[in-house]
Amino acid sequence: MSDSITLYSFVNRDRSCRPRWLLHELGQPFTEQRINPETGEHKGDAYRQINPYGFIPGLQINGQSMGESGAICLYLADRYGYGSLAPKADDPLRAQYLQWAMFGSCTLDEAFLPIVQPGRSPQQELIDDRVKMFTTISTCLEQGPYILGSEFSAADILIAHPLICAASNNLLDGHDDIQQYLGRLAERPAAKEAGLFG
Ligand SMILES: N[C@@H](CCC(=O)N[C@@H](CS)C(=O)NCC(=O)O)C(=O)O
Incomplete structure (x- = not known):
C-alpha cells in the first residue's frame, strides 16, 4: 500500500513549493490542502497538530506530522530518493549535500x-552585503550544472527557492551563471508541475 501524504500550503510560491517540487521529482503521489492565511487558520489548534509552530508548509505522512521545509525535503529525499536525489551516507557528496541543503533553507532563506x-x-547597503553570498554558489556552479556537480539533488530545490525570490526582485541582475542555473531548473517537468517558476 502506498504512503498517504498530505502537503499543507497557502499558495504555490510559498515555502511549500520546496516539498511540492520534490514530491513531483520523486513521483510520489500526494494530496494538497490549502490553509487560509486570512482567517489565521495556520495559527489555530487544528493546524498546529500538523505544524506546532503554525507555519507553512506542513506535511502529514501516514498520520505522522512535521514542519520546516528543509527538514521535510531532507526526510522525503531520504525516504523516497535515497541514493538518487539524496546522496547516501557513505557517498563523499553527502556532506556537501547537507551543507548546501542547510545553506538554502536556513542561510539563504533568512538572508x-x-x-x-x-x-x-x-537599504542598498544591506542588499550589497547579502548578494556577496552568490559568490559561493557561482564557484560551485563552475563544476557542473547542479550544485553538487553533475547530479541534481534535493539541495538544488532548497537553494532555488530563495534565489527565485531574489531574482523576482532583480537581485540576480548581473549574475548570469546563477540565472542560467535557475533557467535549467525551471525546465524540469517537476518544477513546472510545482508551479513556482514564472
Ligand atoms: N523556516 C520555516 C519558515 C516557515 C514560514 O515562515 N512560512 C511562512 C509561509 S512561506 C508562514 O507560515 N508565514 C505565516 C506566518 O509567519 O505567520 C520553513 O522553512 O518551513
Whole structure:
C-alpha cells in the first residue's frame, strides 16, 4: 500500500513549493490542502497538530506530522530518493549535500526572504552585503550544472527557492551563471508541475 501524504500550503510560491517540487521529482503521489492565511487558520489548534509552530508548509505522512521545509525535503529525499536525489551516507557528496541543503533553507532563506517581502524597501547597503553570498554558489556552479556537480539533488530545490525570490526582485541582475542555473531548473517537468517558476 502506498504512503498517504498530505502537503499543507497557502499558495504555490510559498515555502511549500520546496516539498511540492520534490514530491513531483520523486513521483510520489500526494494530496494538497490549502490553509487560509486570512482567517489565521495556520495559527489555530487544528493546524498546529500538523505544524506546532503554525507555519507553512506542513506535511502529514501516514498520520505522522512535521514542519520546516528543509527538514521535510531532507526526510522525503531520504525516504523516497535515497541514493538518487539524496546522496547516501557513505557517498563523499553527502556532506556537501547537507551543507548546501542547510545553506538554502536556513542561510539563504533568512538572508533574502525577509528583504524581498512586498512593501519592504531594504537599504542598498544591506542588499550589497547579502548578494556577496552568490559568490559561493557561482564557484560551485563552475563544476557542473547542479550544485553538487553533475547530479541534481534535493539541495538544488532548497537553494532555488530563495534565489527565485531574489531574482523576482532583480537581485540576480548581473549574475548570469546563477540565472542560467535557475533557467535549467525551471525546465524540469517537476518544477513546472510545482508551479513556482514564472
Ligand atoms: N523556516 C520555516 C519558515 C516557515 C514560514 O515562515 N512560512 C511562512 C509561509 S512561506 C508562514 O507560515 N508565514 C505565516 C506566518 O509567519 O505567520 C520553513 O522553512 O518551513
